[in-house]
Every structure is written in structure tokens, then in C-alpha cells.
Amino acid sequence: MASRADSARIGLVHRLRLWAIGRLRRSRLLPSGMPDKLTDEDRLGRPFEQQVMLYFPTTRDSLYQLRPWYHALKALDASHRLVCVFKDSRTARIVRDETGLDCVTLARYGQLDEILSVSQVKLALYVNHDPINFESLRFTSLVHVYLGHGDSDKGVSVSNQVKAYDLCFLAGQAAVDRTASAVMLYDAPAHSVLIGQPQLDGIAPVVPSPSLDGRPTVLYAPTWEASQPSVSYGSLETHGVALVTALLGTYRVIYRPHPLNGVIRASYAAADAAVRELADRVDTVAPLEQSFADADLLVTDVSAVTLNWLPTGKPMLVTTPPVPYPPSPLMDVVPQLAPGDDVAAIVAEHLTDDPTKAARDALVEHYLGDPRPGVATARFIAACEDAMALRDREWAARQAAGATGP
Numbered sequence: 001m002a003s004r005a006d007s008a009r010i011g012l013v014h015r016l017r018l019w020a021i022g023r024l025r026r027s028r029l030l031p032s033g034m035p036d037k038l039t040d041e042d043r044l045g046r047p048f049e050q051q052v053m054l055y056f057p058t059t060r061d062s063l064y065q066l067r068p069w070y071h072a073l074k075a076l077d078a079s080h081r082l083v084c085v086f087k088d089s090r091t092a093r094i095v096r097d098e099t100g101l102d103c104v105t106l107a108r109y110g111q112l113d114e115i116l117s118v119s120q121v122k123l124a125l126y127v128n129h130d131p132i133n134f135e136s137l138r139f140t141s142l143v144h145v146y147l148g149h150g151d152s153d154k155g156v157s158v159s160n161q162v163k164a165y166d167l168c169f170l171a172g173q174a175a176v177d178r179t180a181s182a183v184m185l186y187d188a189p190a191h192s193v194l195i196g197q198p199q200l201d202g203i204a205p206v207v208p209s210p211s212l213d214g215r216p217t218v219l220y221a222p223t224w225e226a227s228q229p230s231v232s233y234g235s236l237e238t239h240g241v242a243l244v245t246a247l248l249g250t251y252r253v254i255y256r257p258h259p260l261n262g263v264i265r266a267s268y269a270a271a272d273a274a275v276r277e278l279a280d281r282v283d284t285v286a287p288l289e290q291s292f293a294d295a296d297l298l299v300t301d302v303s304a305v306t307l308n309w310l311p312t313g314k315p316m317l318v319t320t321p322p323v324p325y326p327p328s329p330l331m332d333v334v335p336q337l338a339p340g341d342d343v344a345a346i347v348a349e350h351l352t353d354d355p356t357k358a359a360r361d362a363l364v365e366h367y368l369g370d371p372r373p374g375v376a377t378a379r380f381i382a383a384c385e386d387a388m389a390l391r392d393r394e395w396a397a398r399q400a401a402g403a404t405g406p
Contacts, residue, residue, distance in 0.1 A: 033061045033089040037107035040181065044111060047119040050081040050102065053142075054125045055306030057132035060091045064259050065127050065149035068098050071202025071378050077101055079381060083121075087132065112136060122388045129161045137164055145384075149176050150304030151197070151367070152314040153328035154223075156231040158182040162258065169383055171307075171376075174329065174367045182326060193383045194264065196376030200311070208293040211252040214228040216351055216394045218251045219295035220244060220279070222286075223303040224258040225268040233302040233310065234272040235319035236261065238339050243319075243340070244278045246343040255279035258292050297351055299337065302314070306330060310364055311371050315350040329366065 054073065056066055062067075076082055077213055082101060086092040089105040096103040106112050116139055119313045122143045126133055146165040151157060151174075161187055161266055162168055170192050180188035211217055218236045220243065226232040235243075247253050255275050262269025276282050283291045288308065292298075298309050298316045302325045309316055310330070318331065325331065333356050337343060346369050349355075364371060369379075 008193070013329045014118075016404060025200070033059050035059055035107065036090060037087065038089040038105060039107045040089070040092075040105045040116075043104050044108070044114060046115070048083050048104075048115060048121055050083040051121055051122045052076065052080050052082045052125065052384065053121050053136075054082060054127075055133060056084060056091070056127065057087045057135070058091075058128060059088045060094055060129050063091065063094065063126065066095065067098075068149065068199035068202070069127060069147065072198035073101065074099055075377050076381050076384055081383065085136070096364075097324060105338070109135060113139075116324075117139075122391045124382060124383075128161060128247040133164070136380040141391075141395065143167065143387045145169055145387055151307055151374075152304035152305075153178070153302055153306070153325060153331055154231055154233060155182075155326055156226070157308045158230065158326065160184075162186065162187075165191075167191055167193055167387060169193050169195045169380065171195070172365065172367045172369045178326060193386075195379040196371070196384050197307075198250045198376040200371065201374055201377045202306075203289045204287075206290045206293045209290075210294070213252075215250065215252045217254060217294055218247055219254045219291055219298050219300075221256040221291070221298065221300045221305050222258065223301045223305070224260040225262075225264050227264055230323060232323055233321040233325065234258075234261075234268065235301050235321070236268055236275060238322060239319050239337065240271050241278065242339070243337070243343050244275055247347065248278065248280070250344060250366075251347065252290060253278075253279045254281045254283055254295060256283040257289070273289060274342055291325075295346060299343075302328075302331065306334070307367050310360060310367060313361060315357070316353045316360070317346065317350065325328075328369075330363055333363065361401050 031207045073082060083102045084092070084101050086095070086103060086105045087107050092103040095101065112135060116374065117149045121142055124136055125147055126144070127147050144165045146162060146168045160183055162179065162183060168191055172194060175269060176188050176192045176194070178187070179192065209381070222235045222240065223233055225234045244253050244255070257272055257276070261272040263359045292309060292312055296314060297328070298305070298314070300306055300309070300316070301319050302321050306316065306318060316334055318334045318336050320336045335346065335350070335356065369376060
């Protein structure tokens with residue numbers, strides 16, 4: 001049996017450990033990929049005044065998933081106030097500074113329950129499938145909507161995880177078809193709402209920066225190596241150095257690396273470093289729209305970049321991935337580069353003739369809906385309003401059934 005002195009010593013050690021953890025969380029030494037779990041204590045016990053909640057439990061390393069939605073979320077907030085919930089205060093601070101939205105950090109399990117139980121939140125939005133989403137998905141008084149963070153023909157763009165959400169807001173019919181063909185025991189049309197891509201509406205006008213010596217510009221924008229081997233479409237190791245080397249001199253090569261390059265394999269990080277050394281320019285800070293405006297042709301992988309580029313109308317080539325990918329109308333049209341192909345000759349042909357332009361243009365609406373500026377944002381807001389109205393009808397019916405039931 002522990003003595004009183006032993007108990008005091010154990011208590012002191014425990015308090016010191018908690019103090020040290022708190023200091024670490026507030027320091028600059030805590031890894032950016034680890035939530036600091038610093039709750040906004042002043043928000044506890046107080047209801048959210050908003051009816052819409054964005055739930056983003058991941059850290060600032062994943063902000064590339066959220067940032068494209070800023071414009072649409074701010075537009076939604078202007079008509080239906082929005083609160084953004086985080087588990088990392090550093091991420092919340094960045095989003096608050098960049099958007100002006102109400103950003104709250106609720107780090108510990110149960111704190112969201114404490115607030116939602118006294119709030120009138122009707123709609124929850126999610127931009128990724130983080131497993132921690134289930135801390136929010138457990139609440140049955142909300143309609144839960146998956147937004148995603150970029151439609152693509154990647155296998156990872158279809159997942160059984162969509163069943164966790166009441167609705168999925170999708171860009172175009174291609175996404176519905178992809179989901180319907182890949183996800184078993186799921187009525188994709190019934191749970192899908194087509195809104196287009198509001199992310200494209202937030203793009204600020206950019207002025208192209210052509211090469212000073214008149215060379216055409218090729219943008220090489222590969223995807224990362226992926227955490228799952230079955231969707232490892234990245235081309236850096238199979239194509240990168242040879243591709244860029246073949247183009248240098250004749251073309252200005254802009255390299256736009258994926259922010260997660262090398263997080264899984266050191267060899268992929270090495271390939272990324274080698275391509276950075278070779279390229280004429282490395283775009284890590286410039287907006288994607290600037291990279292697109294500056295380029296005359298895109299070389300990329302099976303990824304969301306292909307769909308973002310599609311409305312530009314400019315030629316595109318896709319690398320042949322080392323693993324299979326799902327059926328894709330776009331990949332049936334866009335020429336693919338295999339390792340060892342004469343890249344310079346293929347690029348020259350497509351810059352001169354662009355033989356697949358008409359076929360690509362015919363797919364814009366299929367993938368992106370109506371691309372006219374503002375249309376997708378309006379559809380997004382209307383879809384959110386419809387989801388809240390649906391929630392109100394369902395909630396009233398359940399309340400009435402409970403009042404009259406046994």
C-alpha cells in the first residue's frame with residue numbers, strides 16, 4: 001500500500017508531466033503534423049450561434065485540402081453563418097487569419113458534444129475522410145455532407161467511406177458515375193448533389209508570365225507517392241528526371257511539386273530533389289492559377305490537376321502510372337507518356353496541333369458541371385440550404401413521431 005509520501009510524489013510527477021506536455025504543445029517544437037490540443041476554453045459551455053459547421057480535425061499540413069474552399073465557405077457564411085471546428089489551434093489560427101471566419105479549437109473528446117447539445121447547428125461539412133470525423137459524424141441531429149478536396153480519376157476518389165455521410169456534393173456527372181460503379185450497396189444518385197466546382201470561382205485574375213527568351217513553357221505537376229500502393233500514381237521516380245532533362249533548353253520547365261512528396265518513401269523525396277535541381281523554376285509558393293497561366297502545356301499524373309487544368313483548353317499529357325486506375329473518359333482521351341517515350345517530340349506535336357482539344361473540351365461539363373464564374377458557388381449555397389431544409393423536415397417528423405408514439 002502506497003504511503004502518503006509516495007502518493008504525494010506520484011501526484012507531483014503527474015502534475016509535472018502535464019505541465020511539460022502543456023509547454024511542449026505551446027512551443028515551436030511540437031511537430032506540425034501533431035495536433036497541439038489547445039482548446040479554446042472560453043468557448044466551452046457556450047452554444048454555437050451558427051447553423052453550419054465545418055469540421056477539420058487534421059493539422060496545417062493538410063490545409064491544401066481546405067484552402068480551395070475558402071471562397072465558397074466565405075460566400076456561404078455571408079448568408080448562413082459558419083463556424084469552423086479544429087483540433088489544432090495553430091491550424092485554426094491560420095484559417096482565422098486567412099479567411100476571417102469563426103474558428104474554434106475543441107481538442108478533447110466530448111467538448112464538441114458539450115457545445116452541440118445546446119446549439120442549433122443543422123449542417124456539418126467535411127473536406128476529407130479523416131477517421132476523427134467520426135467524433136462529429138456521431139451526432140444525429142445534423143445533416144452531414146462530404147465536400148472532398150478535389151475530384152479526380154484516382155482510385156482513392158471513390159471510397160466506401162462515403163456511406164458515413166448523408167450527402168456528397170460532387171462536381172459533375174463523372175463523379176456520380178465513378179462512385180456508382182465502384183461502391184457496392186450504395187445508391188450514388190440518391191446521395192449525390194451536383195454543384196460544379198466552387199473552388200474555381202475563388203480564383204483571382206492572374207497575368208501570365210511568359211519565358212523571357214520566348215521558349216514555350218511546360219508545367220510538370222506530378223502527384224505524391226500516396227500512402228496506399230494501389231493508388232500510387234506518382235511519376236517522379238519513373239519519369240521525373242528523364243522527362244525534365246529531355247525538355248530543358250527547348251522549353252522552359254516549371255516544376256510544381258505536391259506538398260506531400262517524400263513523406264512515405266525517401267527515394268521519392270530524392271527524386272523530388274533531383275527534379276527541383278533541374279527545372280527552370282519551382283513553384284511552391286505561386287498559386288496554382290499562376291502556374292497554369294504561365295504554362296503552354298501540362299504534364300501531370302492521374303490526379304485532380306487534370307480536372308483543374310481542363311477548363312484552360314490548353315494541351316495536356318498524363319504519365320502512364322505504375323498501377324491500374326479506374327475507367328476514365330478523360331484518360332481515354334489524353335495521351336499518356338510511358339517511361340522511355342520521346343517526350344520532346346510528343347510535346348512538340350501537341351503544342352503545334354493539340355489533336356485532342358475537341359475531345360477534351362467536350363468533357364468539361366461532364367467533369368465540372370457549368371464552369372461559368374459564380375454558377376458553382378450559387379449551387380453550393382443552394383445545396384446547403386436544401387440540406388438544412390431537409391434536416392428541418394426530418395427533425396420535425398421525428399419529434400412529432402416521438403410526441404405521439406408509445
